[in-house]
Amino acid sequence: MKKYCFGVDVGGTTIKMGLFDTDGNVLDKWEIVTRTENNGENVLPDIAEAVKNKMAEKSIAKEDVAGVGVGVPGPVDSKGIVHRCVNLGWDEFNVNEKLGALVDMPVMAGNDANVAALGEMWRGGGQGHEDLVVVTLGTGVGGGIIINGKMLTGANGSGGEIGHIHVQDGEPDTCGCGNNGCLEQYASATGIVRLAKRALAKTSQATVLNADSVTAKDVWDAVKDGDAVAIEVAEQFGKYLGEGLAAIAGVVNPEAFVIGGGVSKAGEILLSYVEKNYKPVVFHGSRDVEFTLATLGNDAGIFGAAKLILG
Amino acid sequence: MKKYCFGVDVGGTTIKMGLFDTDGNVLDKWEIVTRTENNGENVLPDIAEAVKNKMAEKSIAKEDVAGVGVGVPGPVDSKGIVHRCVNLGWDEFNVNEKLGALVDMPVMAGNDANVAALGEMWRGGGQGHEDLVVVTLGTGVGGGIIINGKMLTGANGSGGEIGHIHVQDGEPDTCGCGNNGCLEQYASATGIVRLAKRALAKTSQATVLNADSVTAKDVWDAVKDGDAVAIEVAEQFGKYLGEGLAAIAGVVNPEAFVIGGGVSKAGEILLSYVEKNYKPVVFHGSRDVEFTLATLGNDAGIFGAAKLILG
Numbered sequence: 001m002k003k004y005c006f007g008v009d010v011g012g013t014t015i016k017m018g019l020f021d022t023d024g025n026v027l028d029k030w031e032i033v034t035r036t037e038n039n040g041e042n043v044l045p046d047i048a049e050a051v052k053n054k055m056a057e058k059s060i061a062k063e064d065v066a067g068v069g070v071g072v073p074g075p076v077d078s079k080g081i082v083h084r085c086v087n088l089g090w091d092e093f094n095v096n097e098k099l100g101a102l103v104d105m106p107v108m109a110g111n112d113a114n115v116a117a118l119g120e121m122w123r124g125g126g127q128g129h130e131d132l133v134v135v136t137l138g139t140g141v142g143g144g145i146i147i148n149g150k151m152l153t154g155a156n157g158s159g160g161e162i163g164h165i166h167v168q169d170g171e172p173d174t175c176g177c178g179n180n181g182c183l184e185q186y187a188s189a190t191g192i193v194r195l196a197k198r199a200l201a202k203t204s205q206a207t208v209l210n211a212d213s214v215t216a217k218d219v220w221d222a223v224k225d226g227d228a229v230a231i232e233v234a235e236q237f238g239k240y241l242g243e244g245l246a247a248i249a250g251v252v253n254p255e256a257f258v259i260g261g262g263v264s265k266a267g268e269i270l271l272s273y274v275e276k277n278y279k280p281v282v283f284h285g286s287r288d289v290e291f292t293l294a295t296l297g298n299d300a301g302i303f304g305a306a307k308l309i310l311g
Numbered sequence: 312m313k314k315y316c317f318g319v320d321v322g323g324t325t326i327k328m329g330l331f332d333t334d335g336n337v338l339d340k341w342e343i344v345t346r347t348e349n350n351g352e353n354v355l356p357d358i359a360e361a362v363k364n365k366m367a368e369k370s371i372a373k374e375d376v377a378g379v380g381v382g383v384p385g386p387v388d389s390k391g392i393v394h395r396c397v398n399l400g401w402d403e404f405n406v407n408e409k410l411g412a413l414v415d416m417p418v419m420a421g422n423d424a425n426v427a428a429l430g431e432m433w434r435g436g437g438q439g440h441e442d443l444v445v446v447t448l449g450t451g452v453g454g455g456i457i458i459n460g461k462m463l464t465g466a467n468g469s470g471g472e473i474g475h476i477h478v479q480d481g482e483p484d485t486c487g488c489g490n491n492g493c494l495e496q497y498a499s500a501t502g503i504v505r506l507a508k509r510a511l512a513k514t515s516q517a518t519v520l521n522a523d524s525v526t527a528k529d530v531w532d533a534v535k536d537g538d539a540v541a542i543e544v545a546e547q548f549g550k551y552l553g554e555g556l557a558a559i560a561g562v563v564n565p566e567a568f569v570i571g572g573g574v575s576k577a578g579e580i581l582l583s584y585v586e587k588n589y590k591p592v593v594f595h596g597s598r599d600v601e602f603t604l605a606t607l608g609n610d611a612g613i614f615g616a617a618k619l620i621l622g
Contacts, residue, residue, distance in 0.1 A: 075596055078459070083596075131466045145562065147463060148389070154564025155442045158596025165561040166554055166592035179592060243477055250476040251456065251562045253465025281477035281490060285386055285394075285469025 002066035005309050006051050007119075009071045009112060009301025010034065010043065012087035017050055018302035019058070022066060022310060024123055028054065029302060040088035044095070048102035067106030069305030070095060071115030075157030080109045083157055108308045112301055114151040114160055116260075117144020119304030124296040125258040132256045133248055134294065135162065135241075137263035140176065141184040141191070144304075145252060151308070152252075162248060163188070167240050186240040189263050192216040195233045203229050220266035234273045242277025249278075249286035260294025267293065313377035316620050317362050320382045320423060320612025321345065321354065323398035328361055329613035330369070333377060333621060335434055339365065340613060351399035355406070359413035378417030380616030381406060382426035386468030391420045394468055419619045423612055425462040425471055428455020428569075430615030435607040436569040443567045444559055445605065446473065446552075448574035451487065452495040452502070455615075456563060462619070463563075473559060474499070478551050497551040500574050503527040506544045514540050531577035545584045553588025560589075560597035571605025578604065 002022055009016040012034060019028040032050050035042040051068060054060075072095060074085035080096030095109035110118075117134035120126040126134060130149040136142035141163030145152040152159040163184035164177045171181035173194065185191050196219050200211040207229035208222050222230030245257055257274075264270060271291045279287055296303055313333055320327040323345060330339040343361050346353040362379060365371075383406060385396030391407030406420035421429075428445035431437040437445065441460040447453035452474030456463040463470040474495035475488045482492035484505065496502050507530050511522040518540035519533050533541030556568055568585075575581060582602045590598055607614055 143562075147458060152458060152563060154596075155566040155600075156564065156596055158564040158594060159562070161561050161564070161594045161596060164594035165558045177594060179594075181592070247476045247558045248562050250472050251454075251470070251559050252463060253467065253469040253472070255466040281492070283469060283472045283475035283488060283490075285465070285467055285472060289466075 003064040004060055005066040005306050006054075006068040007302035007304070007306030007309070008047055008068060009115070009305060010047075010073060010088065011112075012036070012073060015043070015047060015050075016298070016302050017047070017054070018299070018306060019054055020306040024303070024306065026299075026302075028058070029299070034088070036087070036089050038089075040085070040090050043088055043090075044099045044102060048099060051103050062105060065105055067108065067309040068099065068103055069115070069307070069309035070099065070107060070109040071112035071301045071305045072109055073112050076109050076111045076153065077155075077157040078153045080107070081157075082109065106309065110151055110153065110305075110308055111144075111157055111160070113142035114144040114153060115304035115308055116142075116300035117146050117160070117258075117304065118151055118307045119296055119300040119302070120258045120260065120294050121146050121149070122307040123303050124300060125260070125292045125294045126256055129255040129290075131252070131254045132258055133162075133245070133252065133254045134258045134260060135245070136261035136294075137188060137259065138261035139189055141188045142261070143248075145254075147252065162244065165244055165247065167244055183240060183244045187237060187244070189216040192219050192233065192237055192263065195236050196230075199229055199233050199236075205229050216263050217265070220270065223266075224269060238273030238277045242274045243281055245274065246278050246282035246286075249282050249289060253286050254289060256290040256292060258292050258294050260297070260300065264293055314375040315371055316377040316617050317365075317379040318613035318615070318617030318620070319358055319379060320426070320616060321358075321384060321399065322423075323347070323384060326354070326358060326361075327609070327613050328358070328365070329610070329617060330365055331617040335614070335617065337610075337613075339369070340610070345399070347398070347400050349400075351396070351401050354399055354401075355410045355413060359410060362414050373416060376416055378419065378620040379410065379414055380426070380618070380620035381410065381418060381420040382423035382612045382616045383420055384423050387420050387422045387464065388466075388468040389464045391418070392468075393420065417620065421462055421464065421616075421619055422455075422468055422471070424453035425455040425464060426615035426619055427453075427571075427611035428457050428471070428615065429462055429618045430607055430611035430613070431569050431571065431605050432457050432460070433618040434614050435611060436571070436603045436605045437567055440566040442563070442565045443569055444473075444556070444563065444565045445569045445571060446556070447572035447605075448499060448570065449572035450500055452499045453572070456565075458563065473555065476555055476558065478555055494551060494555045498548060498555070500527040503530050503544065503548055503574065506547050507541070510540050510544050510547075516540055527574050528576070531581065534577075535580060549584030549588045553585045554592055556585065557589050557593035557597075560593050560600060564597050565600060567601040567603060569603055569605050571608070571611065575604055
């Protein structure tokens with residue numbers, strides 16, 4: 001019977017590390033710097049060293065550790081093969097095997113958004129559900145889909161890339177993915193700013209929003225204060241995201257949508273705009289799905305990574 | 312070691328039955344009438360009787376039969392519970408248990424579109440793939456999603472209900488599901504007729520299509536002959552379905568889309584209109600997915616039902 005495991009969340013600037021007991025309690029968490037130079041060749045050795053140092057510090061024997069789960073910022077298939085990871089400079093290789101050899105323990109890697117979704121299911125806003133969709137509204141829009149308690153990785157690790165569902169024809173701005181009219185271009189923090197600037201450019205209504213400095217938080221604060229222009233932006237946001245989630249529900253029929261990321265700090269009012277636009281267009285079998293807020297914040301990744309290795 | 316299994320596909324007018332060996336060869340297939348009177352109370356007893364009669368006829372011992380797989384025209388969850396089946400008059404009950412008691416063998420039931428998708432994976436157009444989406448373009452648009460070789464049933468059996476993804480605002484006609492602007496309203500046989508009638512009503516171009524009698528087959532035949540109005544309809548169809556499938560790919564990242572149903576008899580030219588509209592909007596990780604035609608036709612259901620019970 002194993003007693004411990006490690007959950008690792010690799011980001012472009014820092015790597016979050018967690019030591020867990022097998023009941024899912026965090027015993028320790030810390031961060032190390034992500035060294036991306038030389039195509040990120042130091043990232044896995046740095047993780048291995050951090051794991052070994054922590055085991056030495058805590059006098060943990062290898063026999064007591066179930067292994068290391070890892071969330072990675074790019075597509076990872078079900079075998080642990082990463083297919084390019086732009087932020088880290090990584091090309092294609094098998095993370096499970098490469099890190100496994102360094103730590104001499106089982107390693108399981110997954111895409112960071114999918115892994116975070118697993119974390120929210122296990123210890124966060126999605127507890128009690130085995131079929132759920134976790135939507136992360138940050139700089140971009142990320143998604144993680146859990147079916148029967150397992151991550152949906154897809155054929156080449158691009159499962160749950162819901163930020164790049166096409167929702168608008170004729171969008172002049174190009175998305176980071178190279179397409180135009182992706183959900184992420186309207187429902188992310190930067191997307192809300194895009195919608196706000198466009199609304200401000202053509203309105204003559206009084207508003208507290210300032211086109212030169214508006215942030216997603218400004219918009220939601222103004223919505224709460226009844227600002228008409230902000231409310232118009234929230235309606236547009238709600239329509240894009242609500243209809244996008246309805247399409248996703250038509251595919252996977254989840255029990256719950258769990259909404260996280262910085263933008264979700266706006267709280268229940270954000271959910272209300274999404275639900276209002278979701279219900280009229282979704283298939284009736286998915287109409288009564290639960291909308292809830294993520295609760296783990298930036299720790300979702302290390303929790304999910306721990307769950308990934310615990311199975 | 313079991314030698315046989317039964318695959319059953321329950322429709323609103325007939326029930327297709329198949330006797331298979333466990334290698335997936337059809338040894339016999341036949342149909343019985345679907346008796347929907349009295350809330351369809353005879354349907355399961357009729358299936359049980361047909362199974363027993365066939366076993367007697369072929370001198371098959373119960374010990375040699377793996378069980379009975381069943382596809383049902385309505386949502387069925389992963390436990391075999393059917394949640395209303397309008398065409399059969401069924402309310403909510405557990406098909407696995409009820410039919411299992413009648414045949415005294417294991418029974419596994421699934422939604423008919425999901426089960427048909429399993430059939431296409433096993434012995435049809437989706438062979439060689441474990442992550443695929445089967446799209447059935449008939450009177451409506453049905454979908455079946457296979458992840459890691461298993462049906463995606465969803466929280467209450469509404470997984471893969473892709474015909475009811477909202478793709479158009481402002482649609483005046485109401486879909487059978489009660490919503491407006493569902494994919495099915497444009498990409499099914501009746502949807503193509505809808506698009507054709509609307510195109511004909513506002514065109515002054517010469518065309519072989521006749522608004523009073525146009526069928527989906529007429530449209531595709533005319534496309535092949537270079538009819539400009541038919542080609543316009545095919546473009547619209549391709550945009551709705553291509554963008555719809557791109558959204559689905561953004562969720563599940565399949566290896567292949569397998570297109571079946573009566574409308575798919577138009578053949579490769581239909582796939583070309585779908586692919587052309589799919590590629591520009593799909594996330595790059597799903598751009599090289601395979602588009603292929605279903606091959607089992609009306610037998611997909613019995614094959615998939617057999618596969619369901621064989622596991």
